[in-house]
Structure formats: structure tokens, C-alpha cells
Amino acid sequence: HAYYKGKNRQLPCWLQGILLRNGPGMHTVGETKYNHWFDGLALVHSFTFKNGEVYYRSKYLRSDTYNCNIEANRIVVSEFGTMAYPDPCKNLFAKAFCYLSHTIPEFTDNCLINIMKTGEDYYATSETNFIRKINPHTLETLEKVKHASMTHSSPK
Numbered sequence: 661h662a663y664y665k666g667k668n669r670q671l672p673c674w675l676q677g678i679l680l681r682n683g684p685g686m687h688t689v690g691e692t693k694y695n696h697w698f699d700g701l702a703l704v705h706s707f708t709f710k711n712g713e714v715y716y717r718s719k720y721l722r723s724d725t726y727n728c729n730i731e732a733n734r735i736v737v738s739e740f741g742t743m744a745y746p747d748p749c750k751n752l753f754a755k756a757f758c759y760l761s762h763t764i765p766e767f768t769d770n771c772l773i774n775i776m777k778t779g780e781d782y783y784a785t786s787e788t789n790f791i792r793k794i795n796p797h798t799l800e801t802l803e804k805v806k807h808a809s810m811t812h813s814s815p816k
Contacts, residue, residue, distance in 0.1 A: 671712045678796050679707040680775040682784050685720060690733035696741025701726050702772035704784060704799050719799035721784055723792055725770040737768050740787075769804050 685703020687694050694700050702721035707714055720726060725737040738744045771784035771792045783791040783805065793802035 671709060671714060673712050675709045675712075677709055679709070680782060680794075680796055681705045681707075682721065682772050682775055684772050685718070689729045689735050692735040694735065694739060694742045696739070698772070699739035699742045699770075700772070701729065702770050702784060702786075704775075704794060706796065706799055717799060721771060721792055721794070722801035723769040723771065724804065725768045737770070739768055739770065 682702055682704045684694075684698055684700025686701040687697075687699075689701070702723065703718055704721055705716070705718045707716055725739075728736050735742060736744050767788040767790060768786070769788065769790040769792060771786045771788075771790070773786040774784075775794075776783045776785050776791070782794050782796045784794055784801075785791045785807075789807045791805050791807050793805060794800065795802060
């Protein structure tokens with residue numbers, strides 16, 4: 661619903677379209693907390709400007725990182741400033757193996773830095789090689805794309 665409406669507060673009628681933004685939105689999962697402000701799970705925001713009104717919606721980016729963390733009810737994918745630790749129910753050997761195998765964590769697809777438009781497609785991005793295609797109208801999370809696969813080499 662419109663929230664910017666009232667006497668002496670009107671948006672210009674020429675202002676039309678959708679503004680997309682993203683950033684950290686969820687900073688705790690279960691009993692675990694992220695250590696850094698930029699580690700929170702991505703939240704995508706949409707501001708739709710139409711006929712002098714603005715409509716807002718937001719939705720968590722349903723990345724693999726989000727899905728794994730929510731399913732486990734704790735942080736299981738490491739981020740920039742937060743190292744995910746092994747399941748506390750595992751034995752000492754399993755904990756050590758898990759810790760050592762995550763010393764250099766797999767890259768997250770928690771794309772919370774920017775929104776990129778390529779052609780008619782919109783992507784949530786971050787500093788890793790993975791980006792997530794999103795629907796700009798519903799904020800639905802679509803496929804995961806390896807950023808390097810989108811680059812084109814120039815002809816020789």
C-alpha cells in the first residue's frame with residue numbers, strides 16, 4: 661500500500677518505475693549471530709513509484725546460503741566476518757575435520773551488496789563469483805549464476 665501520501669507531500673507524477681536496493685537484513689539465525697554488519701542474510705527492497713505514490717515491499721533473497729542456514733536453524737555458511745562452526749552434536753574428530761575443511765570456505769551466494777541490470781534481467785550481487793537473478797516485480801529469487809559465465813571476451 662502507498663505510504664507516502666498526504667497534504668503538501670506529493671511525489672512528482674513524472675517519477676515512475678521501480679527502485680531496487682539490497683543489503684543485510686537478518687543478523688541472527690536460531691541462537692547464532694553474525695559477527696559483522698555486512699554478513700547478515702540479504703534482504704531485497706523494492707520501491708514502486710506510480711501516479712504520485714510509492715509502494716514498498718521487501719523479501720529475503722532465497723539464496724543457497726539462506727536456505728542452508730534456515731534449514732539448520734543456525735549459521736552454517738561462512739561469511740566475510742563470520743566463520744560457521746561445525747554442528748555441536750558432532751564428535752571431536754568430525755568437528756576437527758569440518759573446521760579444517762572450512763578454513764577456506766566455499767563462496768557464499770548471499771548477494772547483499774548491489775543490484776545489477778543486464779539487458780532486461782536483474783541480479784543481486786556481492787563480492788563473490790555468484791550472483792542471483794531476481795524478479796523485480798515480485799522479488800522472487802530465481803537462478804544462481806556464476807558471474808564469470810556472464811562475461812564475454814572481445815573478438816581478436
